[in-house]
Amino acid sequence: MSTVTxxxxxxxxxxxxxxxFKKLGKQWQLLLMSLPMLIYxxxxxxxxxxGWITAFQDYKPKLGIxxxxxxxxxxxxxxxxxxxxxxxxxxxxxxxxxxxxxxxVTAILLAILLNEVLHSGFKRFVQTVTYLPHxxxxxxxxxxxxxxxxxxxPLNQLLMNLHLIRQPIFFLxxxxxxxxxxxxxxxxxxxxxxxxxxxxxxxxxxxCLYEAASIDGAGRFSKIRYITLPGIKSTFxxxxxxxxxxxxxxGFEMQYLLGSSLVQDWSQxxxxxxxxxxxxxxxxxxxxxxxxxxxxVAIILLFTANTLAKKLDESTLI
Numbered sequence: 001m002s003t004v005t006x007x008x009x010x011x012x013x014x015x016x017x018x019x020x021f022k023k024l025g026k027q028w029q030l031l032l033m034s035l036p037m038l039i040y041x042x043x044x045x046x047x048x049x050x051g052w053i054t055a056f057q058d059y060k061p062k063l064g065i066x067x068x069x070x071x072x073x074x075x076x077x078x079x080x081x082x083x084x085x086x087x088x089x090x091x092x093x094x095x096x097x098x099x100x101x102x103x104x105v106t107a108i109l110l111a112i113l114l115n116e117v118l119h120s121g122f123k124r125f126v127q128t129v130t131y132l133p134h135x136x137x138x139x140x141x142x143x144x145x146x147x148x149x150x151x152x153x154p155l156n157q158l159l160m161n162l163h164l165i166r167q168p169i170f171f172l173x174x175x176x177x178x179x180x181x182x183x184x185x186x187x188x189x190x191x192x193x194x195x196x197x198x199x200x201x202x203x204x205x206x207x208c209l210y211e212a213a214s215i216d217g218a219g220r221f222s223k224i225r226y227i228t229l230p231g232i233k234s235t236f237x238x239x240x241x242x243x244x245x246x247x248x249x250x251g252f253e254m255q256y257l258l259g260s261s262l263v264q265d266w267s268q269x270x271x272x273x274x275x276x277x278x279x280x281x282x283x284x285x286x287x288x289x290x291x292x293x294x295x296x297v298a299i300i301l302l303f304t305a306n307t308l309a310k311k312l313d314e315s316t317l318i
Contacts, residue, residue: 055289068285075289085290087265088273091179092294095250095269098183100243106191108236111198112224127199130192138253145185145258146172172258175266182254197239198232205231234315241309241317245302248294270294 024031055075057068079085110130117123133141148155149171156168171177209227218226252271259267268276270290278287302317310316 052288052292054285055292057285059284059288061284071285075285076293078286079289079293084268085270085273088268088270091255091266092248092250092269095179095182095255096247098179099186099250100247102183102187103190103194104236104240104243106187107194108198108232110191111195111202111232112228114195114199115202115228116220116224127192127195131196132192133189134193136189139257141185141189142254142257145181149181172260173262175263178259178263178266182251182258185254185258186251197235201232201235202228237309237314238317241302241305244305245298247301248298 051065053065054068056070056072057065058071058074059065059068114123114126117126147153150156151168151170155171156165159165160168169177171181205227209231210223213223213227248270250269250271252269252275255267255269256272256275259272270293274287274290277283277290306316306318
């Protein structure tokens with residue numbers, strides 16, 4: 001700690017920074033407000049992690065955790081020897097990456113377009129129409145998708161009337177199309193909701209920057225490139241880090257409801273694999289091991305993305 005010498009020769013010590021616990025004491029009201037949420041997280045997010053021990057057991061419900069046989073890494077070795085589990089990892093990552101790319105690009109694009117709209121009434125109307133699907137049940141969304149993408153559905157009829165295809169495309173039975181169908185449906189359902197935070201970030205940009213750019217003769221595209229996009233850069237990086245942490249969660253409801261035996265090799269995610277072996281086949285140790293693997297990989301991805309962002313001097317979560 002450096003010192004400062006006054007003109008009289010007296011040494012002046014700089015003020016000490018308050019300690020961690022002293023800061024906590026001054027903010028006891030905020031701590032009290034956060035206590036209920038902290039208790040909720042501890043009970044429902046951390047306490048169940050005790051069940052991870054069953055991933056290393058031949059777990060039997062009648063015997064419980066204390067009475068079940070310890071088998072070490074046997075469940076994990078069994079998992080990675082299964083072709084369907086490897087396929088579920090591939091499917092999960094494939095659909096997650098498609099959802100991440102399509103969801104991010106469309107959300108930013110829609111936010112930029114709405115930010116350029118001058119008529120406030122039309123802007124509010126578009127926002128309302130685009131984020132309302134977020135509140136629809138996944139069962140309803142899948143039912144609509146099954147009707148639209150059916151062999152005799154409106155999409156096939158439109159393509160045939162435009163003479164783009166000669167025969168109907170079996171969208172719901174083509175495994176190679178399944179990932180893209182999930183991506184398109186997710187974009188339709190969530191694009192409006194994902195746009196909200198980017199629009200909020202754009203409203204925080206100083207309007208003087210746009211005025212100065214107009215005086216300098218900049219057009220709309222130049223303003224978007226040099227003002228709008230840099231202005232939402234930190235928001236984009238934070239959301240990207242969070243989404244990378246969720247790459248192992250491609251979804252469950254849509255894949256489970258939209259999938260069939262024809263596309264099982266492309267539709268089964270890790271969550272469906274856990275349901276299949278944990279509930280249907282009652283192999284609880286195997287199911288726990290699969291869920292544990294997913295969580296550990298998600299944590300690694302999150303910290304890796306955060307570390308890379310920190311090295312690039314970008315905004316970070318931690």
